[in-house]
Amino acid sequence: MLIIALLISVSLTIAVIFLIVFLWNLRRGQYDDLYTPSVRILFDDKTKTNDHDESR
């Protein structure tokens, strides 16, 4: 039966980690705009001039 105790503690720990990650992302504003990033990912960079780095 010890294995159940182990499993429960592991699963709870992982779940709590995910919750914390979610809350952290939320606070960073990652869920404020759900539309623009979905479009942005489709833009090609082929015409990119090389004197600026885009990802900052």
Add this chain to the structure above:
Amino acid sequence: METLQQTDLVCYHCGEACEDVLWEDSKSFCCYGCKTVYSILHANDLCEYYTLDNAPGVKQVTDGDEGAERYRYLDAADVRKQVVEFDSADFTRVRFFIPAMHCISCIWLLENLPKLAAGVIRAEVNFARKSVCIDFNPQTITLGRVANWLYRLGYAPQINLADETEIAPQIDRSLLVKLAVAGFCFGNVMLFSFPEYLGVDTTDHGWQRIFAWLNLGLSVPVFFYSATVYFKSAFQGLKRLEISIDVPIAAGLLALFLRSSYDIITSTGAGYLDSFTGLVFFLLIGRWFQSRTFESLSFERDFKSYFPLAIYRKAGNDWEAVVIYTLRKDDVIRVRNMEIVPADSILLADEAYVDYSFVTGEARPVLVKRDDQVYAGGRLIGQPVTLRVVQATSQSHLTSLWNNEAFRKSEEQTYQKIIDRAARRFTWVVMGLAVLTGIYWYITVPEQMWLVLTSVLMVACPCALALAAPFTYGNMLRVFGRYGLYLKNADVIERMASVDTVVFDKTGTVTHGDTPEVVFHGVMTPVEYGWVKQLTGSSTHPLSVLVTASIDVDAAGVVTDFREVPGKGIEGVFGEHIVRVGSASFAGVVALSETGGSTVFVSIDGNLRGFFEAKTQVRAGIDTLLARFKNSEIALLSGDNASGEAQMRELFGPNAQLRFNQSPHDKLAFIRELQQQGKRVMMVGDGLNDSGALKQSDVGIAVTDSTGVFTPASDGILTGSQLVNLDRFMTLSRSARRVLLGAFSISFFYNAIALSFAISGHLTPLVAAILMPVSSLSVVGFSILGVRFVASRLPLSADKKHN
């Protein structure tokens, strides 16, 4: 004014039909502005813009004196401080609101700003809010130049007083955090409750105890964090001696949590914590669903959003840009064409035309002479003028409207929501039942009394009832949004359902405010038309501008002896012919039917050829809309003079009240008068002059032809083209109420079943765990399908415009 299309070529940039085609790279453009944008993009290898969406551009409106000057005021130190979010020696962050943003190409182009403008480090678009966040190096490029770049691309940033005086509203993420915590705990509690559901191994009490305690631990954050909104709201309601829907909810949640804790601590049972956490989770979903509305629209705008942020003030021999609320009496300011006069002031130039249509509802621009007073909020038309301020913006004639008490009351206090009325009855019934049950069990099995009593309170928690309204109205809100009516919140739908009187504003609502229809009565040859256009084209008088726009013949002829007599008309000699355009006396005729100054007479060599008549153009479909209002009373308020009365009487029918020359205060008073007669009033208006009436009315709807521009504070914003569907929207809101009542009866049905279990003392955790989600889901399902059904039955056409 639409003129005949001579060609079916469309502009490569903006997609509008071209009148005079300009060519570049074998692509057609409608105007110089659009062509310029294309050239900029072409030169910088950014033509991918045109491949993402078809003709994605915004028609470029250039109004003369632009260039780098336009946004130079942003570089003045105190103006700059108002606008930027972060500022250091070599890094500045600014966020601009860009109403013109509407498609994928827009996002792409705006985010490629660093490639166009040297010094811009990064640009990031938030499409939902129509804003762009720009990081740049202030040593390489100034703020004014950044704004100017946006303007040149057709994405003029909107910068006004209100956006900058109030701190940008922080997005409220606490509801989502609460929802996340509740969801997390609910999921895990369910997991640990499974052994209980399945009745596994009841001999192994040790494990049951551990699971129960884990559940209790997981419920603590839900009780003390996620559910607090309900406890707070219920407590506040009780303090005011009002029973809202949150009171029975809070009682139910409290009973659930305390009873479960008691059961677990005394190890007499497994508790109902799965029901408890699930309930909070579902309730918060309802709240979240209802709160997600139209982010890029603002419903709380006052005059501040209408005024520009800065103005040029005379400082010695120079002009400096200053923030408007630093203007003091006797400051001398300069206002340019199409700019708003920011404070009540005295005109220092000889004359100017001021358009007050948005402020007073007066459709025609007013001629102001030297030393006359110009009121704040008027829009200057024509040459730049200087003015001397007599009163600061905050004390101006216009802003005094905002001191009215109508602007101070909050709506929640004046309106009793259906849900709260239902909740009150519900609460009394439940309390009565609880007392009766308590007495019964006290007599028969006294030791069971407390358990049964808490059970009754627990299942009486009107979770399904509380979910019905958010989902019905929240869904209806989205349906309305799809058809171009954007409401502030769900409560508006409820108030809209009870409206029995609709009051319309005239200018800008029933009529198109700024584009009157110009008709010529008489006969002229095309050559003569050309002469007239030549003459009117060189005058800035508002009527000349209208006449010029209405003539679709090219201006022609060589004019000699051009003469403009202010307030009278224009004269010019074409070869041997003397052409006079202007008032009846100027054109040399005795006016037979002078119609309030909106006619322009034309005479050639002293012979009257006819006259142009500028008629306010009624919105298409208004007549059929008004004809459909059989059950509601309708009325018209206009800030304009009574010259349009006959036309309006024809539209509104013999019984409607028509009032003209109404000041903003008169309009407010009229609405209040109707309300005192017991009417529920909807006000439909568009200008600042309607602000008071919109606020006072039960439902205030602001009409606009583009959701980007200023609309006064209101309960809803309606796209101009959808005004003809107003009665259908009202019908829909009444249908929504019927759907809601249907959902109520379903929820009462489930509550009755649950109560019968509770009263008889058979409420086990398993029964609660089944009943709770089943009732909630069926109510939510009914609401969503119901709304979809009633919406599909009405003949509405979707609004094609982007939000």
